[in-house]
Amino acid sequence: MQKDPNCLYCSKNQTQKDLMIEICDLSASTLFLFKEQTYRGRCIVAYKDHVNELFELSAADRNAFMDDVAKVAKAMSLAFSAEKINMGAYSDKLKHLHMHLVPKYVDGPDFGGTFVMNPQKVYLSEAENAELIKRILENL
């Protein structure tokens, strides 16, 4: 399928590696842990191909993608006992469909509001990231 060499999701370039850690491929997407962890357990589910809008997908492809999104959200909810999993797809300039999945916790950052795209505040050790990934995979 279509790829764009200038897209960080298609090229898996250093910009992407600075922002996220690849966890695994899913049926229609790839799952990443977002390195900025203000919202403990935050992930991204990126569609397998370079498609801009969700509505450009066929029903079958959209359903496969949203099945991945729902499975990951459920796994995050179980893994981290989050009160709510926020979902957001923005990407005005980076035209590759991906969903931010952001756990929210009662009395945690921005509970009751939207999440900040990249607070640039909380970065964990390799071991701590590995532990988050392990818990997501155990619940996936």
Add this chain to the structure above:
Amino acid sequence: MQKDPNCLYCSKNQTQKDLMIEICDLSASTLFLFKEQTYRGRCIVAYKDHVNELFELSAADRNAFMDDVAKVAKAMSLAFSAEKINMGAYSDKLKHLHMHLVPKYVDGPDFGGTFVMNPQKVYLSEAENAELIKRILENL
């Protein structure tokens, strides 16, 4: 199906009427125009029942809801020639599944970033809201 009398989407109370204008029912949801129109054409698609998380739905119900979301996003994109339709589901405290659909425009507010939940800045006349609704329905 389940309803919560304290929920603004279930009860269709005055709080809801202050925030949004009901446009029509879709297969698994109801479509609303968001009254705050900083992002020209902004809408909400609310699930028909009082369900908290997308992942709590069966695959069939989830697919029906996301089909509604995709149809509305496509209609908004066509109606308003938006550069991108942002999608966001937060609702940490209001446990009724709904998706914010927010058109973004090059050189428009917050292009390239997330959208603000409720900027409380731009409110249109009844005639202007009716015109937006007409254009969405023509493209739905």
